[in-house]
Amino acid sequence: MSIRHGLLALLASGTRYGAQLRTEFQARTATTWPLNVGQVYTTLGRLERDGLVVQEGVDAAGRVLYAITDAGRAELRDWYESPVDRAHPPRDELAIKLAMAVAAPEVDVRAVLEEQRRHTARALRDYARLRTDAARPATRDGIARLLVLDRLIAQAEAEARWLDGCEARLTGSFAALECP
Known part of the structure; x- marks a missing residue:
């Protein structure tokens, strides 16, 4: 930002x-x-x-x-x-956390995913509520707020889909690791 x-x-x-x-x-x-x-x-x-x-x-x-x-x-x-540069994305704490958790045998990665999923769902509800509140006055500042909230909602929705994908990948990968 x-x-x-x-x-x-x-x-x-x-x-x-x-x-x-x-x-x-x-x-x-x-x-x-x-x-x-x-x-x-x-x-x-x-x-x-x-x-x-x-x-x-x-x-x-x-x-x-x-x-x-x-x-x-x-x-x-x-x-x-100028477009926003995507060549050097900012560090993503959640991706780093999951990458470290997967390699740590003492960490219940599914529990980490579930807690994040709950947090993401809460954030999505909060953003939707804020968007509803911001939609009332049609001003330039109101439109600016809506654009930011729409972006945050899209990111939270994408994160929820990514978490589902992580769980599916981990389920398949852990099963393959356990097979002799």
Whole structure:
């Protein structure tokens, strides 16, 4: 997830202070990716260092306002125009956990799969509920939230199918290992 580009996107519509960026980022992404305000200010510092944002005064409450620069707009445009790279996928903790569990004779891999399946089903229900709530006001922010929730639902559904496939593969593989 690109916090850097998310903040640039928010700043493209006007100046903001850090906590405001955090709130708007979380609202736009249906609060599915909590963002620490310290993370926002650290990222703003890097964006400022890289010439992509500048401090542009303070508001009435004394909070520092940030604005996107022309270089920041160019960076943001490049981000929008470039596909998300799949050549180096992020580490997947669940895949790593199962890969390690399969090789550990003391681990009940089926129990690990079942617990994950329950968790995935819960997440799917939660995302569906959030999607129902987000669908009510037809605003740009509402549509943004729906897009994020639709993606999370699709990922959870894919994970459930993958878990079923893992169980089928393990059942067949363990049976073959046990045969002399």
